[in-house]
Amino acid sequence: MELALQIDRLMRRLNARIHVQAPQFDQHNIGPIGGMILLTLAEVQPASIQTISQLMGRDKGQLSRLFSNLERRDLVLRINNPADQRSHLLRLTPGGEEFVISVKQVLDGAVHELLAPLDEAEKAEMVRLLEKI
């Protein structure tokens, strides 16, 4: 069977699980992409939009708007980039850091359910292979 279809279905199921839980934890109403952006930023902050854009494979214009949105909700802030006056560096606010933790919990729970058919060795192998790609 087509690998691409499998990956798509996996992602769909993951989204579906998170979606039903969203009303409980997504108080800021930032949506799935907002959540992924925060998680990504958490790993590399402080970082420019350009960095996040390349990392996530998403358009910088899209990210610019989404970050403005997150900034309005006090989840991230733009600080000066001394190395380049054209850009800012993005950083999570304390509220953002806190929110990231709850997003991670929900995501980990959903991933855990989804990977239930695999034993521990297989899960580790899956992660290893994905990281290698």
Add this chain to the structure above:
Amino acid sequence: MELALQIDRLMRRLNARIHVQAPQFDQHNIGPIGGMILLTLAEVQPASIQTISQLMGRDKGQLSRLFSNLERRDLVLRINNPADQRSHLLRLTPGGEEFVISVKQVLDGAVHELLAPLDEAEKAEMVRLLEKI
């Protein structure tokens, strides 16, 4: 690192590769989801919208519209379902079958590029794990 982020990035990269090739092979202009629908139908046809909806984890209303679109382009057709008068069975037309072949080629090429960092055994393992989920 978060598995969900990894899978998302994988899917984004796959889409990006296919997107640049789309002008060459997507003469019918059905987009990535249209392509995935045709591939899915090819595996289980003839099938009802309900079946495809469950298989793909996508809304039946969305699929209904998309199938009307594909029907207008003579890629699929709705035939009578003798077992249930409420539904129709969907089937690829000869043109649809032909198109699926070219979509598969492009997709396989993109997946192959993406999985290049893995050796043959690892690729097989990856497919096995995904199928198990």
Add this chain to the structure above:
DNA sequence: TATTGTTATACTCTATAACTATA
């Protein structure tokens, strides 16, 4: 009464490109 499919609506996500300000 429940299910299948259709249609409508509003919203989010995405691609593209024009624009500005710095480099």
Add this chain to the structure above:
DNA sequence: TATAGTTATAGAGTATAACAATA
């Protein structure tokens, strides 16, 4: 001249729900 970011716009994808026809 090239790059980082912003903004605008049009279009694709999605969730939700109301509805008609059939089970």
